[in-house]
Amino acid sequence: MKHNFKNMSGYVFNDCKVIERVESKNKRAMWLCECFCGNRFIESGTRIRNGSKKSCGCLRKKKTSERNTTHNKSQTRLYRIWCNMKARCNNSNNPAFDRYGGRGIKICDEWNKSFDEFYKWAKISGYSNELTIERVDNDGNYEPDNCKWANYSIQGRNKRNNALSEYNGELRTRAEIAELTGLSYGTIRRREQSGIDFDKPIR
Structure with missing residues (x-):
């Protein structure tokens, strides 16, 4: 049976342009397209028309790369502090959510949306690796x-009902150990119960 397909040659969608018709696939019209980055790819007319195809895939890769690199700061302690702060306030599955986001503690839009903005504030506010973030008003x-x-000893006195564990010769809360080691609350709790060192690699 002969199918009549609409000629889409020259059609522009998002940042791409249809070049020409190519061999059909599963009775679907397929088209050779060129992305704004210069790459060429083949896509169905349906996905082109409904807008589900945005690029050759370069935009997705770019966004993933930006999230992972965060301007080469993603491996720093300050970046972990930012991630843990967001998890406590935004992720209802986080073990500490009930004490933060669950009781209405939020993060300002500027910090919530941008690590760079949090980073700038941290640097001009005297951040160093010996310090941890503290809210002046605990509510x-x-x-x-x-x-x-x-510093940890001052912040520890400001915390209520904290379970403390020894880490590198000092008493720390689980939140502080999580910031220092990158371990999850569950892993920290299990290591406390089993007497396993917090710095031991996870297998």
Whole structure:
């Protein structure tokens, strides 16, 4: 049976352009397209018309790369502090959510959307690797006017009902150990119960 396909040659969608018709696949019209980056790819007319195809795949790769690299700061302690702060406030599955996001503690939009903005504030506010973030008002949000950097002993006195464990010769809360080691709360709790060193690699 002969199928009549609409000629889409020259059709522009998102940042791509249809070049020409190619061999059909499973009775679907297929088209050779060129992405704005210069790459060429083949796609069905249906996906082109409904807008589900945005590029050759370069945009997805670019966004993934940006999320992973975060301007070469993704392996720093400060980046882990930012991620843990967001997890405590935004992720209902996080073990600490009930004490943060679950009771209304939020992160200001500026920090929540951009690590770079949090990084800039941290640097001008005196951050160093010996310090951890503290909210001045324990019932207030994570925002520039309500946050400062404090050493662990000072912050520990400001915390209530904290379970403390020894790490590198000092008593730390689970949140602090998580920031220092990158371990999850569940792993920290299991290692506490089993007497396993927090720095031992996960197998």
